[in-house]
Amino acid sequence: MKKKIxxxxxxxxxxxxxxxxxxxxxxxxxxxxxxxELEKNTITDFENLTNSQVETLAKSLTxxxxxxxxxxxxxxxNLRKVLDDFVTNDTLEVRVVDDRGLVRATTDLTKxxxxxxxxxxxxxxxxxxxxxxxxxxxxxHRVWRNIExxxxxxxxxxxxxxYVKSDIERRYQDVNDIALIFFTASLLAGAVSIVVAVLIxxxxxxxxxxxxxxxxxxxRGDYTGKVKVYGRDELGQLxxxxxxxxxxxxETQDAMEAERNRLDSVLSxxxxxxxxxxxRGNVIIINEMAMNLLEVESESVLxxxxxxxxxxxxxxxxxxxxxxxxEILIDWSQKEGQHQLILKVDFSMIRRESGFIxxxxxxxxxxxxxxxxxxEQREFVSNVxxxxxxxxxxxxxxxxxxxxxxxENPEIAPTFLKVTLEETDRMIRMINDLLNLSRMDSxxxxxxxxxxxxxxxVNFVLDRFDMIVQNEDESEKKYVIKREFTTRAxxxxxxxxxxxxxxxxxxxxxxxxxxxxxxxxxxxIDTHKHVIFSVKDQGLGIPKKxxxxxxxxxxxxxxxxxxxxxxxxxxxxxxxxxxxxxGGDIWATSEEGRGSSFYISLPYEPYDEEWWE
Ligand code: ADP
Numbered sequence: 001m002k003k004k005i006x007x008x009x010x011x012x013x014x015x016x017x018x019x020x021x022x023x024x025x026x027x028x029x030x031x032x033x034x035x036x037e038l039e040k041n042t043i044t045d046f047e048n049l050t051n052s053q054v055e056t057l058a059k060s061l062t063x064x065x066x067x068x069x070x071x072x073x074x075x076x077x078n079l080r081k082v083l084d085d086f087v088t089n090d091t092l093e094v095r096v097v098d099d100r101g102l103v104r105a106t107t108d109l110t111k112x113x114x115x116x117x118x119x120x121x122x123x124x125x126x127x128x129x130x131x132x133x134x135x136x137x138x139x140x141h142r143v144w145r146n147i148e149x150x151x152x153x154x155x156x157x158x159x160x161x162x163y164v165k166s167d168i169e170r171r172y173q174d175v176n177d178i179a180l181i182f183f184t185a186s187l188l189a190g191a192v193s194i195v196v197a198v199l200i201x202x203x204x205x206x207x208x209x210x211x212x213x214x215x216x217x218x219x220r221g222d223y224t225g226k227v228k229v230y231g232r233d234e235l236g237q238l239x240x241x242x243x244x245x246x247x248x249x250x251e252t253q254d255a256m257e258a259e260r261n262r263l264d265s266v267l268s269x270x271x272x273x274x275x276x277x278x279x280r281g282n283v284i285i286i287n288e289m290a291m292n293l294l295e296v297e298s299e300s301v302l303x304x305x306x307x308x309x310x311x312x313x314x315x316x317x318x319x320x321x322x323x324x325x326x327e328i329l330i331d332w333s334q335k336e337g338q339h340q341l342i343l344k345v346d347f348s349m350i351r352r353e354s355g356f357i358x359x360x361x362x363x364x365x366x367x368x369x370x371x372x373x374x375x376e377q378r379e380f381v382s383n384v385x386x387x388x389x390x391x392x393x394x395x396x397x398x399x400x401x402x403x404x405x406x407x408e409n410p411e412i413a414p415t416f417l418k419v420t421l422e423e424t425d426r427m428i429r430m431i432n433d434l435l436n437l438s439r440m441d442s443x444x445x446x447x448x449x450x451x452x453x454x455x456x457x458v459n460f461v462l463d464r465f466d467m468i469v470q471n472e473d474e475s476e477k478k479y480v481i482k483r484e485f486t487t488r489a490x491x492x493x494x495x496x497x498x499x500x501x502x503x504x505x506x507x508x509x510x511x512x513x514x515x516x517x518x519x520x521x522x523x524x525i526d527t528h529k530h531v532i533f534s535v536k537d538q539g540l541g542i543p544k545k546x547x548x549x550x551x552x553x554x555x556x557x558x559x560x561x562x563x564x565x566x567x568x569x570x571x572x573x574x575x576x577x578x579x580x581x582x583g584g585d586i587w588a589t590s591e592e593g594r595g596s597s598f599y600i601s602l603p604y605e606p607y608d609e610e611w612w613e
Contacts, residue, residue: 023193034182054162057086132146274361329344345363441577452499457494510535555573
């Protein structure tokens, strides 16, 4: 994320370079103009001065040169003297040549032998006009040369020529020296300006750098730092604004975080499953409950299509859900290997203010229990109607036969009447059973509990069954009851009447579904916290698939056989409700063809024998 800026790409460098270039350009322009003007002035001044001096000298030589009579040598010496007076540091040579072309005097010491001889400088052959020019001499030096005719005192004719050679190179040299000084000074200024420029640039870029660092920290979620405010200039104001912004971002972030936490906790504590998807129907949020209902992990589900997740690809498309979001029922109650569930799924669209659809929210509601209850209710009503219709139909046919004349037949009439009476009894029993169950369902029955010695109670019930088998005639079924009881007296808090009903019922079943002469083993034991009573028969047993249904209302393994024995299929259902109301448990085990065992366990707190005494 953080890219390293190369030095020559940095603002630092750019500001420094701009600064230095500006400085150098201005120095160079000023310098060039200045040097040129300086050179022009220096050279022109020099030339003008030399020219005027040479003109004056030429005039002052007229008298000496017109002097023809005296000794020529002396005249020449005089001329030399005048010339010597003229010589300055800049003068290279001054020479006078007369109209006959003879050298009359020269300041050049090496050429004194030329005096009085023919002039060898060709430029002096023509001395009619005055000439001033810059030439390059044999040493490649620039030299200023004046050739000035010396006119007669009458002013009509040239009587000689004055030749002056001055060193102008030195003037150029002086200007060059100044230019060099200027150049050095500008280099120095450049160097100083680099330092100044870097310092100024740093003062600008350092706050910017700090703000950049702070921005990166904020991006990482660290709001602790502050940008230093260096002054009250624009950068200072920017830094202050930046700090205020950082505080604001932190507050907004905190608020958003709190909001998200709230939402998370609402979602995770909801009793309904919630799934949110993006526009394409892929899961982006799923809460704990939804994961539990669907038996999935959040990692495997995020990004998965909602249609796939709910296994409704065959019946629904995303377009259909988006166009007509609403409620659907997913029935997994028959599905193998999965949670056997019935889910109500409510779909709704997430729409932005602009109208853009950004996804779907679906709320999963577990309606398994509700649906199951409704189903059971329907089944129950149909069972009751069916159970009542059978005895009523058979009674109707007997009564019809009686009214058709059978009442007069003394052999048939009593039998018919006996059957109708039995059917009526059966219906009354069944209706009583149903009333009992319904009372327990609505919680209207209150147990009238008392502490009872359970051993004695069981013995009392079993004694009655022993009496029956002893008293009854030959036609009744025979059985033997075996008792395996603990010697300890087990005192439990129970509703005696209801408990007797349960024990009767289990014992009746054991006899009913046993072969003639079978042994029924009853045992009573106590565990640390429970009393367990079991009844084991040697009957036909219960198939495995029916095992967990026998406690349901009206459920009978073999309907015809049970009805023939006078059973309604409500006995075990009532027993279960009674035991549940006592806080106990009832269950059965069975080996098909060999017998079944029924168990009742009741809560029990062992007391010290002494406490009772
Ligand atoms: P029923 O009035 O039909 O006996 P119950 O609720 O008492 O109704 O029992 C339900 C069913 O459980 C019976 O129809 C029978 O098929 C089965 N059952 C109960 N006890 C036994 C047992 N000891 N041996 C075999 N099957 C039994």
